[in-house]
Amino acid sequence: MNNALPRNLVAEIVARALAEDLGGRGDVTTLATVPAEAAGRFRLVSRQHGVLSGVEAATETFCQVDPAIEVDWLEGDGDVLEPGRIVAELDGPAASILTAERTALNFLGRLSGIATLTRRFVDAVAGTNAGIAHTRKTTPGLRALELQAVVAGGGVRHRFGLDDAILVKDNHVAMAGSVGEAVRRARAYAGHMLRVAAEVDDLEQLDEALGAGADSVLLDNFDTADLRQAVMRSRGRGVTLEASGNVSLETVGAIAATGVDVISVGALTHSAACLDLGLDEHVS
Amino acid sequence: MNNALPRNLVAEIVARALAEDLGGRGDVTTLATVPAEAAGRFRLVSRQHGVLSGVEAATETFCQVDPAIEVDWLEGDGDVLEPGRIVAELDGPAASILTAERTALNFLGRLSGIATLTRRFVDAVAGTNAGIAHTRKTTPGLRALELQAVVAGGGVRHRFGLDDAILVKDNHVAMAGSVGEAVRRARAYAGHMLRVAAEVDDLEQLDEALGAGADSVLLDNFDTADLRQAVMRSRGRGVTLEASGNVSLETVGAIAATGVDVISVGALTHSAACLDLGLDEHVS
C-alpha cells in the first residue's frame, strides 16, 4: 500500500529540525575537525529488533544538508530489523554526513519506535479482525510522520485531526445534553463526506448513538463482557465498533477477541520508546 | 531559576501544532455540537504521579485558539503532581476550550513525561554531585521545550545543538586521526566563548584529550572502575567529566558514585512515556 507523504510537507518538517540543530553557525565540531574535501562512507545500522519507519524524512534530511550525499536504502518503511542489520549505506562528503547524522537518526529512531510498538500490538491481535488504530495523542508538529509510522507498523488510520471526521466525546455530550442529541447535531452538520463517530461510556449510550445514526461508536473503557454485548447489539447495523481506554499489550488480545472492529491505542504515539539506530563508518 | 523561553519561539511551535490539528475547517465536532455562545468551566487534572512541564506551551495554545479563554494555573513547571491534582482551571467559551484541549494536553503530557523521568534519574543520584543532563536525542522541532522540561525535572543543560559548543565524537576522531588532533583542531577553531568537549572510549584517550586541552570529557560506556580511574586522573585539572552510554535507573546511582560531574541520558527525551493529564468539566 502506498504510504508516501506530500514532498513539501516532509521538506518543511525537516527544514525546521535542521534549523533547530544547526543554529546560526552550523556544526562547529565538524567544521573544526573534518576537512571539507574528505569523502566518507557510512552505514546506518539497527542496534535493536524492530520495524523501520522514517525513510522519507531521513532521506530529506541528508539531501537538505548536502545534495551530494548519496543514500542507498537496503530496508524500507515497514521492514523488520534485527540488531546489526544494515539499513542504508551513505556515500558523500564526510562532513555533511556527520552534520546530518543526529537529525536523521532522531527521525528514524522515533518513527521506528512507533512502528515497532504498533507491530507488537498488531501481532497481539493476530487471528482476530480487529485493526490497531492511532489516536490524536501525537507529538505536536509530527503527526503526519507519526501516523505514517503507525501504518508502517501494520496499524490502521483513524481521523487525522479535528477537521476531517466528527468524533463526539464526553465533553461534547455534556454540552449538547445527551449522546443522541450530539450525534443528531453532528449528522446534520456533517454532510455526506464526513463520518460521524461517538464515544460512549455504557451500553445505554451505545443504543442512543446507534439510534441517532452514528457511523462508528467508540466504546470507552468497556470491560470485555460489555464489549461482547456491544458487538451483539450492533450486528448488521453497518456500524464500526471501536474499543479504547487503557489498552495494553496484556489486554489487547482479549479485547480483540470480543469482535470489535478497531482498537485505538494512544500509547502507539505518546509513549513509544525510540528504536536505537546508529551511524558507523564503513571501512571497505 | 528562571527557565522561560522566548515568546515568539513558543508561539511558532504552538501555531504549527494547531494548524496540524485544525486543518482547513477547524474542530467540526465542536462546531456541530456546542453552541458558540456557551460558556464552560473546566479543570486540567493530573491522572498520575509526576512532574509538571509545558505550562508556557499550553497557555499559548489556549490563547491562540481564543484569547477569551482564561487559564489559572495552580501548579507550575517543576511542581510534583499526584493523581487527581488540579493543575489549572479554565474559564471561557466552551467550544474554544474543547478545540484547544488535545493540543494543549499533547504538550503537557509529553513535556511532563520528560520532566517526570528526569526527576526519577535525579532522585536516583541524590547525595552525589552528579548532574543529570539531556542529549540531542530530542523530538525534531521540539528541542527547546523538551530541554525546558529536563530542567523542570531537575536536570542540567548540555549543549543545545551543533552550533553552541564543540563535542568531538568517534567519527570526528576517525576523520582527524586521533582524539588529540581532533581536540587541537577544535581548540584552534573554538575561540574563547565555545567549550570543547571530547568523547573518549578508554583511559588512554582520556589522557590524550586532557593533554590537548579539552574543557570537558565524555566517558562513553566506561565501567565504574574505569570511571573512578578517570575521576582520579583528571582531579585538579579543571575539566568536567561526563559519563554516558546505556545509563538506566538501575545503574545511574553507581555511576554517580564514581564522582563524575555529569551523566547524560538520552532516554530523558527519546523514550519518556507521556504523563496522563485530562480535562474535566467543572460543575461548581
Add this chain to the structure above:
Amino acid sequence: MNNALPRNLVAEIVARALAEDLGGRGDVTTLATVPAEAAGRFRLVSRQHGVLSGVEAATETFCQVDPAIEVDWLEGDGDVLEPGRIVAELDGPAASILTAERTALNFLGRLSGIATLTRRFVDAVAGTNAGIAHTRKTTPGLRALELQAVVAGGGVRHRFGLDDAILVKDNHVAMAGSVGEAVRRARAYAGHMLRVAAEVDDLEQLDEALGAGADSVLLDNFDTADLRQAVMRSRGRGVTLEASGNVSLETVGAIAATGVDVISVGALTHSAACLDLGLDEHVS
C-alpha cells in the same frame, strides 16, 4: 450552525493579502494625503442584492492594519443584502481605514459573490431534499474561506481536499481497471473514518460501485431519466447519490426533482461574480 474558521488560518491568509497590497512602503496615497491623526467614520454598504460572507476575513484585515479600528457589524455571514443596506460601521484612524479598504472589500466581494450564487442554486431546488455542494474548483489559497461562503449561502459541505475523503474518479478507474476494483482498493485503504465515494458514468458502473461498497456515488453527466433510475436502484442501500456535471440554474431544479441527495456545482466557486460593496464616508 457555527461556521467559524480557525483564527490563525484567517490571520495568515489576511497577512498575505495585505503584504501583497502594501509592499515595502505601504499606502503612499494615504500617507501623502491623510493626516495621521485624522479620525474617520465610514460605512460598509452593499450596492447589490446578495448574501453576505467574509466577515471574519474583513474584520481581521482591519485589525491587522490597525487594532484601533472599531468595526461594528450590522449584518453577518449568511444575511441577505439589498442595495443600500449598511453592512458595518467603522470608526477609527481614517488613514488606517482607507489603507485596509480594498483588501477588506476584495474578501467581502468575492466571498459574498460565492454565497450569493450558492443561495440562488439553493433557492432553485427549494422543496426538494437535494443539497447544493461545492467542489474542489476553488481559488488556490482561499479554499477555507470559499467553502465557508458556500455554507453561508445555504450550501452543504463536500470533502475539503484530497486527504479527508476518498473520491474515485475516471482516471483512477482507468488505472485500477474498473470502478469495482478501484472502490475495493479504496475501501481497504480507507479505514473506518474516511468515506469512499466513486464517480460513475452510467448505471452499470453505479451497480459496480454499489456492489464494491461505496458510501457515496457521484453520477457524472447523467440525464434526468438515468438519475431517476439511479435513485430507484440505490434506494435502501444507505448510499448517498450525488449529481454533477454542467449543472446550471436552469437545470438544477429538474435534477433535484429526481431525488438525488446532493448536487455539486463547480460554478459556485470557480465562476461567481463578485458582489459589489463599497466604503462610504459617514457624515453623521
Add this chain to the structure above:
Amino acid sequence: MNNALPRNLVAEIVARALAEDLGGRGDVTTLATVPAEAAGRFRLVSRQHGVLSGVEAATETFCQVDPAIEVDWLEGDGDVLEPGRIVAELDGPAASILTAERTALNFLGRLSGIATLTRRFVDAVAGTNAGIAHTRKTTPGLRALELQAVVAGGGVRHRFGLDDAILVKDNHVAMAGSVGEAVRRARAYAGHMLRVAAEVDDLEQLDEALGAGADSVLLDNFDTADLRQAVMRSRGRGVTLEASGNVSLETVGAIAATGVDVISVGALTHSAACLDLGLDEHVS
C-alpha cells in the same frame, strides 16, 4: 514581451495551494487506487474558446508534486484556444500527475478565464488607442498571477498595489479638502519616481487635478460626452486620461472612441468565469 514572474514568488503561491489540497495525508484516493510505479501519459485539453494563462504556475505545481513529471507545453500564455485544443502533454508517474491535476487546473482555469475576458474587452476597443487595464480588485494572494493573466490577454498594467504609485480617490479628497490639495500633497510626497494619479467625478475636478500637476486622471463614471470634453481639455498637457466605472463589453467601445488613453475594468479580475480545461488520459 517578457511577462515572467519571479520564480520564488510563483513557488510560494503554488506551495500554499498544494498544502491546502494535500493536508497531512496527501491524495488518499490516488494512494489507494494507483500503483506507485505506474507510468501515465496525459493531455491537458481546452474544452472552451479562450486565451491561455497560468503556464508558470501549472508547471511549478507539477514540479513540486514530483520533479519526475515532464510537461511539454504546446501552447503558451496569451495563445488562443478552441475546444479540443491540446495545451500540454504530460509524462511521468501517473499517481503524481493525478495528485497535481486539480491544483494545476485551478490555476489554469482561473487565469485563463481572466486572460479570456481581457481579450474580449481588448477586441471590443480594437481600432482605438485605448488600453484595457486591470484594477486592484484581485483575488487576495493571487494578484501577481492575475495581472500576468491580464497582460497575457492583451491588457495593460496599472499600479500593482498601494505602494508603487499614488492614486488619489474620493475618500482621500474628502480628507484633504479638495482634489487640488490632495494632488499637491501627493506631488510633494511622491518624489521623482512615483506617478500621481487622481480620480475625479466631473470636469471641474479634472481642471483642478490638472492644475495641481497630476500625471494621470481617472475619470470616474463620466458619460461619453464628458469624456470627450475631458479629452479635449487635457490635450497637449502630457497627462494620461483613464476612464472607469461600470464598464461593460457593451459600453467599452463607445468609451474608447472618446479618445481616452486607458479604460480600467474591475471585472477582468473580480468577475471572470473560469476557462474549462481538463486532463485526459492519453492512449497513444
Add this chain to the structure above:
Amino acid sequence: MNNALPRNLVAEIVARALAEDLGGRGDVTTLATVPAEAAGRFRLVSRQHGVLSGVEAATETFCQVDPAIEVDWLEGDGDVLEPGRIVAELDGPAASILTAERTALNFLGRLSGIATLTRRFVDAVAGTNAGIAHTRKTTPGLRALELQAVVAGGGVRHRFGLDDAILVKDNHVAMAGSVGEAVRRARAYAGHMLRVAAEVDDLEQLDEALGAGADSVLLDNFDTADLRQAVMRSRGRGVTLEASGNVSLETVGAIAATGVDVISVGALTHSAACLDLGLDEHVS
C-alpha cells in the same frame, strides 16, 4: 509627513532579528542573573550628535519580547539628537528590557546612522533645489526600514526596488543596442503608472534618452560643467535630472549648484556608520 511602515512588515523583520539573537534558549545571562519579578526603569540615551530613526522597529522589539514593557518616546524619527539626550524611557520587567536591549539598539543605531548621514548631505545642499535620494544599495532584508531612515534624515525617495519603476542602466543599454532603443522598449512596457528613467554617460546619450521619452535621466559621473549643460538642454521638457556617481560631502554642494533636481547617494545606506545609543539604568 507621514512616514509609517505597514505593521506586519515591521513585525516580521523584528521577529527574525529576535529569533537570531535568542536562539532556542533565550537570554541565558539575564535568566541566570535577573529575578523574573524584578522591575526596572531604563533610559535610552544618545551618546552622539545625530538624527533619530528606527522608533517603530525598536518599539516593536520591546513589545515582542514582552508586551508588559512600556516605552515612552521623548524623541521621534527625524529629531536631532546630541550626546546625553534622553530618547526614550522604559518601564517594565527588567529581565525583558535587558533581553530586548541589543536588538532594539541595533535597529536604532543603524537606522539613526543612515538618517544622520542623510541629514549631512541634505545640509550640504541647503539653498539649492536638489533632493538627496537613496539608491538600492541597501542591506538585504532591511530596505523598507533604511529608506524610512533616509526620509527621516530629510532625503527623498527613489524607486523602492526592481518592480516599481523602470531604470535603464548601462547593461540594459548594451543588450538593447542603444539608450534610445532601451527607453523606447521601456516606454512601451511601462503603461501609464510606471516612470521610466535612464542612466546616461554623456550629453549625447542624454539627448537620445530625452528624444525617446524618458521621464527622468540619471547623469552618471558627469562633471559639473556637463551637469550644467544637461540642465540647460533639458529645461522645459518636464524631465527630472538626477546626478549620481562618487558623490561625497565635499562634492555634493557643487553638484547641487548645477541645478540638477536629485542627487542619489549610495553611501547613505551602504556606508553609514551606526549612531551610538545606549541603555542606562534609571535611578530616580
Add this chain to the structure above:
Amino acid sequence: MNNALPRNLVAEIVARALAEDLGGRGDVTTLATVPAEAAGRFRLVSRQHGVLSGVEAATETFCQVDPAIEVDWLEGDGDVLEPGRIVAELDGPAASILTAERTALNFLGRLSGIATLTRRFVDAVAGTNAGIAHTRKTTPGLRALELQAVVAGGGVRHRFGLDDAILVKDNHVAMAGSVGEAVRRARAYAGHMLRVAAEVDDLEQLDEALGAGADSVLLDNFDTADLRQAVMRSRGRGVTLEASGNVSLETVGAIAATGVDVISVGALTHSAACLDLGLDEHVS
C-alpha cells in the same frame, strides 16, 4: 578552516532579499529591455583594495533567480582583492544575471566591507597574541553572514547571540548586586557546556569576577596601564582577558601589546563601509 554556513540558512536570507527587490512584478526594466533568450557573459570585478566575503550568499542569489546561471569564482572568501581584480565570471541568460546583480552585489559589498575592516584591525595587532573579535552589534537578520565575514577577514568568534554563552554586563551586575554575585548565579545556571564571561569596569571588579569563577573577563574601557595590571593579575588562572570599548585602528596596537587575549570591536560590523564591486559585461 572551514567556514561554511548551513545551506537552508543562506537560502532563507537570500529569498527574503530577492523578495524585497523583486516585489510582485519582478525586474520590469530587464523584462522590458532584454530579450528573454539573450545570453550574456559578465565579470564580477573589484573596484577597491579589500578582502572578499559573501561568496555563498552571492552564489545562492544567482541560483535562486535562475539555476541556469553559471558562476565561476576566481577568488574565495578571505582572499585579498585589488582594484580591477576579477572575482568571478558569469555565464547564462543575460536577463537573469542583470536581475540578480544588485542583490548579489549588496551581499558581497557589505560582507567584503566587514572582512576588509577586520583585516585592517588584524594587521594592526600583528606580532601580538591578541585576536580581533566581533560583537553582537550586527545588522538585524544578517548576523550569521556578518560573523562569517569577520572570520574571513582573520577575526575570531565571540558568542553568536544571547543563548550560546553567558556574558554578564553592567546592567546584570546592577540587578544582581555585584559582579561576584552575578557570576556566581551565572556559574550555577550555566552547566558544563556554556562559558561564563563578565564585563568589569576596574581592577577590583576583575578580582571579584575571577574569584567567582568567570571563564573570561571583558575589561571595558580600561587604559593600557590597567590592562597590563589585569594581565599580570590573571596570569596562570586559565582565564581569557578581553579588552573592549572605543577601540580604533589607532589604539588597537597598543591595547594588543598589553597582552590581552582578545579585543572585541563593534565597528567591524556596525560601521564598516561597503567594498565597491561591480558587474561588467564581458566581451571576449
